[in-house]
Amino acid sequence: MSLESCVDVLIIGAGPAGLMCANALAMAGVDVRIIEQRPTKLTVGQADGIQSRTIEVLQSYGLAERLIREGNQAFYGPNERGEIECTKRERLVTPLTACFPFVVSDVIISS
Numbered sequence: 001m002s003l004e005s006c007v008d009v010l011i012i013g014a015g016p017a018g019l020m021c022a023n024a025l026a027m028a029g030v031d032v033r034i035i036e037q038r039p040t041k042l043t044v045g046q047a048d049g050i051q052s053r054t055i056e057v058l059q060s061y062g063l064a065e066r067l068i069r070e071g072n073q074a075f076y077g078p079n080e081r082g083e084i085e086c087t088k089r090e091r092l093v094t095p096l097t098a099c100f101p102f103v104v105s106d107v108i109i110s111s
Contacts, residue, residue: 007033014038023061056099 009025011018014036022032050058050067058064077087 005033007031009033010035020057020061023063027061052099059099 008031009022011022011032011034014034018034018036022034025032050071055064055067058067074086075088076084079085
């Protein structure tokens with residue numbers, strides 16, 4: 001495999017901003033490559049909630065349905081050992097104008 005390649009846009013970082021940028025550009029027909037320094041997927045969450053307005057943006061890209069189907073609405077807190085764990089799952093109250101009246105967290109999507 002050659003280490004050299006040509007793309008229209010190189011995105012550095014596979015975090016939320018990098019992935020959304022790559023998705024939008026790819027949908028517009030732009031040849032995109034994402035590079036990420038982290039050698040493996042994260043096994044624990046970071047900023048583990050997706051707010052209702054963000055879900056609306058994801059829906060505009062056709063990405064919300066699977067997220068909603070496979071995600072959970074969850075609350076996390078410390079247990080008696082001081083570790084963070086899921087304490088309950090339920091729908092959350094959000095602004096009445098929101099299309100999705102909940103926060104999605106606890107998403108495990110296998111590729």
